Amino acid sequence: MVLRRLFASFFVAASILTAGAVLFPQPVHAATREECTGNASITVLPKWYKYLNPRWGDPDGPPPNGPQGPTCILDGATFPGAIPAILLAVFEILLRVAGIVSVLFIVYGGFQYLITTGEPDKAKNARTTIINALVGLMIAMFATVIVNLVGRNIG
Secondary structure (H helix, E strand, O other), X not given: OHHHHHHHHHHHHHHHHHHHHHHOXXXXXXXXXXXXXXXXXXXXXXXXXOOOOEEEEOOOOOOOOOOOOOEEEEOOOOOOOOHHHHHHHHHHHHHHHHHHHHHHHHHHHHHHHXXXXXXXXXXXXXXHHHHHHHHHHHHHHHHHHHHHHHHHHHO
């Protein structure tokens, strides 16, 4: 019972943090060329402007420096044409979050399996949790590949 309550509080906290990140996203402040083009990120999640063809330069002056210095330029950011690309990137972010949650459920199912103490019903529930998490992980992985293919072709 304590484990279930602990897991529920962890899940609620993670959901609140994820909702906050999705509802209140940070604006693009690419400080370097690598951050603009997405090569410097060590995070698992892609940038929301991934499919908008980001490049490093200055639109108001001669490349690469202008009156305000170099900046990240999104060539594909025209309204309403950029909406599908942004939605694909957001969908990819959500799929990757689903993959992370699946891995957490695999760990949770493994922990459940470890503490079954020989009870067949608990062992069966733990195996079901692990199998369902693996299926969810595979779906998220294949869907991420499909979104990547579509995003690169429309970008």
